[in-house]
Amino acid sequence: MADRPYHHGNLRAVLLDEAQRTLREQGVEQLSLRDLARQAGVSHAAPRRHFHDRQALLDALADAGFARLADELCAAIADASEDYEARLRAAATAYLRFAIDDGALLDLMFATKNASGPTALPASATRLFTAIGDLISQGQEVDALPPGDPARLRLLLVATLQGIAALITSGRADPGQSHDLIADTVALFTRDRH
Amino acid sequence: MADRPYHHGNLRAVLLDEAQRTLREQGVEQLSLRDLARQAGVSHAAPRRHFHDRQALLDALADAGFARLADELCAAIADASEDYEARLRAAATAYLRFAIDDGALLDLMFATKNASGPTALPASATRLFTAIGDLISQGQEVDALPPGDPARLRLLLVATLQGIAALITSGRADPGQSHDLIADTVALFTRDRH
DNA sequence: ACCTGAACACCGTTCAAGT
């Protein structure tokens, strides 16, 4: 209800929202701080208070992306039946839906890190990895997955999901193939078990 | 031996070479047509004869990348022993070495396609996919891989390799873990066989 | 056929100054 004559009061959130929309509709290349400022009706230097530079904006987008993906994955698993294969399939489906809907964002989340030292992963990325790790451990407990170091199996599952996503977002595979790819992935990880 | 006073004669190749080096050492963001022209000692508008725009340069880089990756993969497979698991391991190792050495290039090769219509894949990408498809078919013939549509299994293997590569280039996994990841991948695809 | 030079519109980034 503010007229925001000078202080916007909400600028950071507005910029992030606009950025997510532009990212989805136009891709990373088209994402410009000046353009975002323009859309928010604010001077071109204003965003600097909230994002030190363009990379900081991209980092914030990636962070929010990890948080949302973790949420959607957990929700999908929670909604699935007790059957382990169904839970695994639900998780994979949620991951790939995210990839199809927000491919540019997912690319950003797994983009080459700038060589600015051994920066720790964002907490939201850890949440995603933890959720998938829990799913792996659960599968091993019910003997639906092969035994062995759960961290290694988790990494392999994340890699497989991310790889399928990369094939789809890059146009090397059609979104229509994702159903088959999910089925094959579940079969590969749970083969000869139950 | 030319003094190249006006016509460079070799500009396209020089630009591509410089671009590959910059890509490896500085990343895509730092890749600029003007800078490349400067390094080649040529006017900033000269590259336009050879690359219509920046995207055309990136496409050419990706194309050359696919060709080189296909070569390295074929060479690694040819050098491996007759044992099928060894061949699969050799292929995966070559793929991940490429990812570790030229992560930015691999990112480029699997970057989101610009929405400029249903462009056909470059022939070099097809060569890579064909090489991996042959490896899959061979594995099914000797019963080292599960039966089923070889195209689907091929897509899944490419996805797994590309996913591991993405985890490594993004810093989500350490290059030191690639050996374990390769072993786990081979075990997953060949489990309970021979 | 290939390259130059000037020009245009757009960036990211910085910094004094305003409220």
Next chain:
DNA sequence: ACCTGAACACCGTTCAAGT
């Protein structure tokens, strides 16, 4: 604490003109 306005150095892209 947050935002403005001018300034700087850099892009990609275009196009007439040169060789």
